[in-house]
Amino acid sequence: MAAEETVRRSGDIAQGPRKKSRRIAISNKRQITVPKEFYDYLEMGTEANIELEGNKIVITPVRENSDDFSEFILKDLIDEGYGGDELLQEFNRRKNNIRPAVEAWVKDAHENAEDVESVSDLFDEDE
Known part of the structure; x- marks a missing residue:
C-alpha cells in the first residue's frame, strides 16, 4: 500500500495542497528515486532534507x-x-x-x- 504524500509548491498557494501517492522501489543499497513529477513540482535541486516523524519519512527540498x-x-x-x-x-x-x-x-x-x-x-x- 502506497503512503499518501502532500506535495505543495509556493506558487500554488491559492489552490492549496495537492495529494499524490506513488509506490516506489527501494534498491538493495536502500536507495530510492524521487518520481520526476514530484521532483519537478517541488523544484528540487541536488540536496534534500530527510526527517523521521513517528513512522513516516518526510523528504523536503533544500532551499538556499x-x-x-x-x-x-x-x-x-x-x-x-x-x-x-x-x-x-x-x-x-x-x-x-x-x-x-x-x-x-x-x-x-x-x-x-x-x-x-x-x-x-x-x-x-x-x-
Missing part, C-alpha cells in the same frame, strides 16, 4: 535562503529556556512553520490587493 530566521528562532528558544533534544525538536517545529505562515501572509496580501487599483492608491491620503 539567507532569510530562514534560524538565528532569531534559536535566540528565542534559548531565551525561553530550551536545551538539548527539546531545543532541536522545537527549533525544527518552528522553522517548519515559517513557510506556511509566509504563504498565508502572501495569500492574504494578494486577496486584499484586489481592492487596490494602483500602487499610488496605497499612499494617497484620505480627503
